[in-house]
Amino acid sequence: MDTIAPETLISHLEWRYATKRFDPGQKIPDATWRTLEDTLVLAPSSFGLQPFKLVVVTDPALKAKLRLASWDQPQLTECSHAVIFARRQKTTEADIDRFVARIAEVRGVTKESLAAYRGYMTGALVGGPLEPIADLWAARQAYIALGAFLTSAALLGVDTCPMEGFVPDKVDEVLGLTGTGFGSVVIATAGYRSAEDKYASLAKVRFPKETLIDRR
Numbered sequence: 001m002d003t004i005a006p007e008t009l010i011s012h013l014e015w016r017y018a019t020k021r022f023d024p025g026q027k028i029p030d031a032t033w034r035t036l037e038d039t040l041v042l043a044p045s046s047f048g049l050q051p052f053k054l055v056v057v058t059d060p061a062l063k064a065k066l067r068l069a070s071w072d073q074p075q076l077t078e079c080s081h082a083v084i085f086a087r088r089q090k091t092t093e094a095d096i097d098r099f100v101a102r103i104a105e106v107r108g109v110t111k112e113s114l115a116a117y118r119g120y121m122t123g124a125l126v127g128g129p130l131e132p133i134a135d136l137w138a139a140r141q142a143y144i145a146l147g148a149f150l151t152s153a154a155l156l157g158v159d160t161c162p163m164e165g166f167v168p169d170k171v172d173e174v175l176g177l178t179g180t181g182f183g184s185v186v187i188a189t190a191g192y193r194s195a196e197d198k199y200a201s202l203a204k205v206r207f208p209k210e211t212l213i214d215r216r
């Protein structure tokens with residue numbers, strides 16, 4: 001496994017910023033986009049359940065509708081690709097069984113051999129302590145994928161903006177998610193920064209490391 005130099009990593013993370021204006025003429029090449037989709041798939045999630053759906057939008061008409069549902073933020077129409085992260089609002093035994101079947105298929109083991117793991121998941125999510133917050137729990141998993149996506153994009157030289165500035169009900173309606181059991185929680189727009197985006201050159205505002213990290 002190759003590693004990258006620590007200073008290379010930090011320079012990419014410093015290069016990343018929440019892009020306000022993308023250059024609408026620049027599209028992310030297909031191969032790069034496919035890699036970025038892989039980062040969404042490879043992101044870790046609690047139990048591995050991946051309780052979310054990811055809607056990738058490139059269609060200009062759909063982007064325009066999303067912009068209207070997102071406080072008219074220009075990123076939605078100027079980006080190359082937008083990813084809408086929609087968490088699964090409720091996790092059922094059927095969802096857990098589908099996951100157990102997938103493990104059995106990928107790892108070539110019997111579903112019976114996974115009974116204890118299945119019980120562990122249902123014990124937490126169906127009638128257990130996570131059930132009342134299953135919606136929030138699923139949203140947290142979606143945000144982990146968001147983080148993986150943002151960092152990976154920066155490493156590939158792709159600009160992004162994470163976005164919560166939208167009306168979820170409206171976005172769900174535009175995407176046909178209403179009533180499906182999935183609902184939008186966050187959006188990532190991606191593309192290439194416009195030369196006119198003055199935010200690109202602003203100093204990063206962060207609290208000092210010492211106030212955030214408590215080493216013991």
Ligand SMILES: Cc1cc2nc3c(=O)[nH]c(=O)nc-3n(C[C@H](O)[C@H](O)[C@H](O)COP(=O)(O)O)c2cc1C
Pocket residue numbers: 016017018019020073161162163164165166186204
């Ligand atoms: C979950 C989340 C939601 C955000 N929503 C928006 C948004 O709707 N519009 C926007 O322009 N920036 C949005 N931001 C960007 C933040 O304002 C930005 O990340 C923060 O100010 C730090 O700046 P930097 O990312 O440029 O380093 C969001 C960031 C996160 C993580």
